[in-house]
Amino acid sequence: MAATHSLSSAALSSSSSSFFSHSSFNAKNPKVSFPGTRFRVKCVATSQDSMTAYKTSVPRNANMAKLQAGYLFPEIARRRNAHLQKYPDAKVISLGIGDTTEPIPEVITSAMAKRSHALSTLEGYSGYGAEQGEKPVRALIGKTFYSGLGIEEDDIFVSDGAKCDITRLQLVFGSNVSMAVQDPSYPAYVDSSVILGQTGQYEKDAEKYSNIEYMRCTPENGFFPDLTKIPRTDIIFFCSPNNPTGSSATREQLTQLVQFAKKNGSIIVYDSAYAMYISDDNPRSIFEIPGAKEVAIETSSFSKYAGFTGVRLGWTVVPKELMFSDGFPVAKDFNRIVCTCFNGASNIAQAGGLACLSPEGLEAMRGVIGFYKENTSIIMDTFNSLGFNVYGGKNAPYVWVRFPGRSSWDVFAEILEKTHVVTTPGSGFGPGGEGFIRVSAFGHRENVLEACRRFRQLYK
Numbered sequence: 001m002a003a004t005h006s007l008s009s010a011a012l013s014s015s016s017s018s019f020f021s022h023s024s025f026n027a028k029n030p031k032v033s034f035p036g037t038r039f040r041v042k043c044v045a046t047s048q049d050s051m052t053a054y055k056t057s058v059p060r061n062a063n064m065a066k067l068q069a070g071y072l073f074p075e076i077a078r079r080r081n082a083h084l085q086k087y088p089d090a091k092v093i094s095l096g097i098g099d100t101t102e103p104i105p106e107v108i109t110s111a112m113a114k115r116s117h118a119l120s121t122l123e124g125y126s127g128y129g130a131e132q133g134e135k136p137v138r139a140l141i142g143k144t145f146y147s148g149l150g151i152e153e154d155d156i157f158v159s160d161g162a163k164c165d166i167t168r169l170q171l172v173f174g175s176n177v178s179m180a181v182q183d184p185s186y187p188a189y190v191d192s193s194v195i196l197g198q199t200g201q202y203e204k205d206a207e208k209y210s211n212i213e214y215m216r217c218t219p220e221n222g223f224f225p226d227l228t229k230i231p232r233t234d235i236i237f238f239c240s241p242n243n244p245t246g247s248s249a250t251r252e253q254l255t256q257l258v259q260f261a262k263k264n265g266s267i268i269v270y271d272s273a274y275a276m277y278i279s280d281d282n283p284r285s286i287f288e289i290p291g292a293k294e295v296a297i298e299t300s301s302f303s304k305y306a307g308f309t310g311v312r313l314g315w316t317v318v319p320k321e322l323m324f325s326d327g328f329p330v331a332k333d334f335n336r337i338v339c340t341c342f343n344g345a346s347n348i349a350q351a352g353g354l355a356c357l358s359p360e361g362l363e364a365m366r367g368v369i370g371f372y373k374e375n376t377s378i379i380m381d382t383f384n385s386l387g388f389n390v391y392g393g394k395n396a397p398y399v400w401v402r403f404p405g406r407s408s409w410d411v412f413a414e415i416l417e418k419t420h421v422v423t424t425p426g427s428g429f430g431p432g433g434e435g436f437i438r439v440s441a442f443g444h445r446e447n448v449l450e451a452c453r454r455f456r457q458l459y460k
Contacts, residue, residue: 063197066209072187072428073097079413080422087420093451095379095440096422098243098397100307102371102444104352105364108306111355112348119347129344132335133158133315137350140357141315145275145300149287155319155331157338158345158353160312162273162301163188168341169269169297169316170196172333177234180213182225184244184429184436186271189237207431216432219391219402223247227256232264238286239271241278244429244438245400246392248282254289261295267322267330268296273314276305276369278395293319297330304397304442305365306356313349372397375441375448382452383439386459397441400426404435411437419454 069075076096084092118124132138138156146156159165166188175197181189193199193212200210208214213233215225223245238257241248249257261268270286278284286296301314318331345353355361380393389402403411408425415423415437424440426433441448 061195063195066194066199066202067191068202071191072424075428076412076422076424079416083416083420090420091450092420092422093443093447093454094422095443095448095451096424096438098304098440098442100304100309100368100372100442101447102307102368104307104311105361105368107358107360107364108352108355112311112352115351116348126347129347129350131339131342131344132156133345134347134350137353138315140354144357144362146285146287146317149285150293151287151317151319155317157316157318157334158350159314159316159338159342160345160349161303161314162271162299162316164342165299165314165316166269166271167192168337169299169334170198171337171341172330173198173235173267178211178213178232179235179237180215180230180233181237181430182239182242183208183214183216183431184426184433185217185237185239186243187429189269190430207427207434214430214432217242217245217247218432219389222253223391224249224253227260230260232266234266236261236266236268237271238268239273240282241274241392241396243271243274243396244392244398244424244426244433244436246394246396246398247400248278248280248395250282251289254283254286254292258286258289258292258295262291265325266295268292270296270298272298272300274304274396275300276365277373277397279373280395282395287317287319293321295322297322302353302356305369306352306361307368308349308352311346311349311352313345313353371445372441375443375445378448378452379439379441382455386456388459393441399439399441401437401439402435403437406435408434408437415455415458419451419458421451421454 073096080092080094080096084090119126132154133156135153137158138153141156141158142151142153157165170192173196177198179193179198190209190212194209199212202209213231215230217223217225223242224247236257240254257268260266268286272285275284283289286292286298297316297318299314299316302308302311303314316334318334320329320331322330324330356365376393376397376399379399380390383390383399383401391400391402392398408427412423412425415421424438426436426438429438443451
């Protein structure tokens with residue numbers, strides 16, 4: 001008999017005034033009671049006997065069978081739910097998945113509401129839009145993020161998010177390409193490569209897939225790979241500021257990367273989803289580097305700037321100068337994929353995007369980003385005070401904490417069990433993440449402060 005468990009969504013309250021009052025939390029006795037939320041668990045039983053024995057004649061995609069366990073973040077959610085079943089009265093704080101928590105600024109939501117209400121009128125109704133995005137949105141993205149960089153409006157494709165565009169780009173590249181990825185890095189790059197059939201089997205001993213070049217990024221090399229030791233691949237996935245390490249590449253490093261790609265005839269897929277968090281003079285866009293338009297694609301998102309993780313709005317830049325080996329423009333194939341697989345971003349979301357990029361919207365987004373960066377400082381100060389080696393934080397909403405000689409999943413389990421705080425195990429981002437955990441700064445301030453109190457009690 002197997003049992004599956006689901007939690008009432010109403011039970012998951014992310015904020016509580018109880019955080020400002022005294023709690024009886026004790027790291028040595030983690031089963032504590034916090035005033036406020038109680039969790040109700042519903043159990044649903046299934047049995048093998050109740051399942052149909054009929055099978056179709058359709059074979060499973062063999063590439064899907066290569067994937068290991070569940071995707072990282074659903075696996076974390078599964079473990080979190082199991083913990084809630086074990087401790088139904090605990091106040092669990094999630095600093096794991098990089099989901100925003102603060103309300104979308106009113107200047108942005110009011111624009112979306114206005115567009116939404118207009119759809120109920122003959123004058124304001126619109127149906128299918130351009131698959132590439134509305135021209136005013138594309139133009140304003142170009143003006144805001146790529147001014148003076150030679151990126152034109154029709155180089156920009158508006159989408160429902162960077163993660164979706166990563167898969168669309170993989171469809172463009174197909175299965176007969178080789179790829180390299182930062183190690184550690186956002187798991188969608190590797191998993192989409194596996195699904196497309198670009199990789200070999202998973203090698204358990206090495207904790208990596210064959211036919212992928214894992215570019216190790218460590219504190220010792222400044223979280224930038226030694227390109228002199230990296231063999232040529234067709235595609236290079238690169239994220240700056242990096243998720244999970246929080247490190248942003250310097251102008252000199254990105255110049256090396258562009259020159260490396262040009263020398264090898266490779267294409268860089270550059271993920272700049274956290275660029276607005278950069279507070280020093282490191283590049284916000286790969287296109288700040290001379291020659292990048294001939295070798296790079298850039299994808300980005302409003303998710304972590306404006307709280308659009310649920311609204312869904314992003315963009316990808318594919319310059320006209322980027323060509324395949326036969327001289328065919330990459331942008332034309334990407335446009336074909338977009339037109340085939342996508343009907344365009346929501347017109348309501350795009351109205352929000354226009355508001356984001358207005359002077360008032362930009363100011364509001366900077367305020368939200370500033371709030372999360374204050375959270376980051378609180379978390380970094382906490383772990384630094386406890387004697388840990390801590391990285392990231394300055395240019396990204398993630399803190400990368402080192403636990404030498406320890407399994408990342410063991411540390412994740414220890415923190416969850418003894419503090420009721422959800423983090424992310426570093427090994428979930430690649431073998432280079434073993435011995436680290438990622439702590440997200442996305443959270444209500446009272447939750448972050450309470451989590452840090454618990455960390456101090458556990459590791460004092």
